[in-house]
Amino acid sequence: MKLDAHRIVGKMLMWIENWLSNKKQRVILNGCLSEWTDVMNEVPQRSVLGPLLFVIFINDIDNCVAGKILKFADDTKIFQTVVSAEDVSALQSDLSNLVAWFKEWQMLFNVEKCKVMHIGYNNVQVEYVVNDVKLERVADEKDLG
DSSP states (O other): HHHHHHTTOOOHHHHHHHHHHHHEEOOTTTTTTOOOOOEEEEOOTTOSSHHHHHHHHHGGGGOOSSSSEEEEEEEEEEEEOOOHHHHHHHHHHHHHHHHHHHHHOOOOOOOOGGGEOOOSOOOOOOOOEEETOOOOOOOOOOOOO
């Protein structure tokens, strides 16, 4: 579905689908082998296509928010100017839309890693909520992106 949206069709689509399906794995520990087990819905880690497929998969996340969004690896940042009640409502709506997007596409969303940073003197410093959890307010945050 998402590959179709990027015009990946035909033999290339079949190749990717075959590469992603019918995967098995086992563990080797101290020379002992476990039984093979099926791998469900996973792009192989350390694969060349993994990062590209991830970018294709999350590329449409921008469509679910009205504010600005930044993506880096598996981190997503949403930001906008907030000076009024309407701005607060819009940002809260964007947060809710992000959660809905993650649920629709069955991706994990770690609320504990979500933070709010109020910048500027005129910023309306309200609390934002994701999945009934109030987001932690911070004055600074490490940013890898």
